[in-house]
Amino acid sequence: MEYSAGRDRRSRLCCLLGVVAAVLLCLGTAASGELTDDFYDDCCPNLDRIVRARVSAAMKAEPRMGASLLRLHFHDCFVNGCDGSILLDGSNSEKLAAPNLNSARGFEVVDAIKADIERACPGHVSCADVLALAAKYGVLLSGGPDYDVLLGRRDGLVANQSGADSNLPGPDDSISDITKRFKDVGLNTTDMVVLSGGHTIGRSRCALFSNRLANFSATNSVDPTLDSALASSLQQVCRGGDGNQTAALDDGSADAFDNHYFKNLLAKKGLLSSDQILFSSADAAAATKALVQAYGADSQRFFCDFGNSMVKMGNIAPLTGSAGQIRKKCRAVN
Numbered sequence: 001m002e003y004s005a006g007r008d009r010r011s012r013l014c015c016l017l018g019v020v021a022a023v024l025l026c027l028g029t030a031a032s033g034e035l036t037d038d039f040y041d042d043c044c045p046n047l048d049r050i051v052r053a054r055v056s057a058a059m060k061a062e063p064r065m066g067a068s069l070l071r072l073h074f075h076d077c078f079v080n081g082c083d084g085s086i087l088l089d090g091s092n093s094e095k096l097a098a099p100n101l102n103s104a105r106g107f108e109v110v111d112a113i114k115a116d117i118e119r120a121c122p123g124h125v126s127c128a129d130v131l132a133l134a135a136k137y138g139v140l141l142s143g144g145p146d147y148d149v150l151l152g153r154r155d156g157l158v159a160n161q162s163g164a165d166s167n168l169p170g171p172d173d174s175i176s177d178i179t180k181r182f183k184d185v186g187l188n189t190t191d192m193v194v195l196s197g198g199h200t201i202g203r204s205r206c207a208l209f210s211n212r213l214a215n216f217s218a219t220n221s222v223d224p225t226l227d228s229a230l231a232s233s234l235q236q237v238c239r240g241g242d243g244n245q246t247a248a249l250d251d252g253s254a255d256a257f258d259n260h261y262f263k264n265l266l267a268k269k270g271l272l273s274s275d276q277i278l279f280s281s282a283d284a285a286a287a288t289k290a291l292v293q294a295y296g297a298d299s300q301r302f303f304c305d306f307g308n309s310m311v312k313m314g315n316i317a318p319l320t321g322s323a324g325q326i327r328k329k330c331r332a333v334n
Ligand code: HEM
Pocket: 064, 066, 067, 068, 069, 070, 071, 074, 102, 103, 104, 105, 169, 170, 171, 172, 173, 178, 192, 195, 196, 198, 199, 201, 202, 203, 204, 205, 208, 249, 272, 274
């Protein structure tokens, strides 16, 4: 599903202001490097086209792939910054950490994008930037906002499995734990709520939410903040105890990037506990509830803020200048 031209223009205009703010932010913090939106214009002018074509083909084969690529960028940025470390194979691989094992997907698509890029402009484009662009097209081709990705990251030399285990938020974390994990990487409550809206696309395995379906908190019942009709249908999906069965994170609009995720939270239809607590938890700050309501009522605002927070997330501790390297293949250092 393509994004309509009118909405595209409006969103771009609105988001432009945010991107300007994000760029100013980068200039103000030299240590985070100087990413720019035209970094590869001279050395790899077809970069966007190459990435878009591969992501589009992958999503034609499997629409979920847009979501999987978005999540890879998020999981990359929260561990050692956005340095492509999640893509490294090997004994200390982040792929082996609990939040990624049998869960993170899309690595073959990233390999294919990188191989195309190496053919067109060898040695120039980092795997970290490939992830940022793949995430952007995963969002856009699912019907989401078009935002300008800032580029110029270089690739890290090491993976950090224990960092992936400790830095990434889990589905049963409390709202204060999740807030802290975002704060630790420089993201605020608005970033946390709007980026959780990434769950407007994609799937989760039963293993990560089935504790909400029965014997919740050692009671004999379903999580009271989960809609009972949705709970019954999820019980069907997860019956037999196969934790690898999957359900849509955004019930009713699984592959479309829209603000339905937030409407769901208002109706107790968030899939993960970490989704629903943004609206229902007793300790949910008034701020998270108000944001859920605002994004549920105004998809334009959601799209605009989402793009801005993606740029901000993409700015977490990038390697720039002569730090790191440009990997030839994303799975191993040169
Ligand atoms: C707020 C804290 C977050 C928690 C606790 C969380 C947790 C999870 C979990 C448990 C899954 C399912 C994994 C599986 O089934 O193996 C998932 C999927 C996903 N997450 Fe998050 N997540 C969070 C934030 C984010 C953010 C910030 C983004 C992107 C900006 C994101 C994007 C996604 C996407 C797109 C999927 C679906 C991936 C697919 O279908 O392959 N999540 N998340």
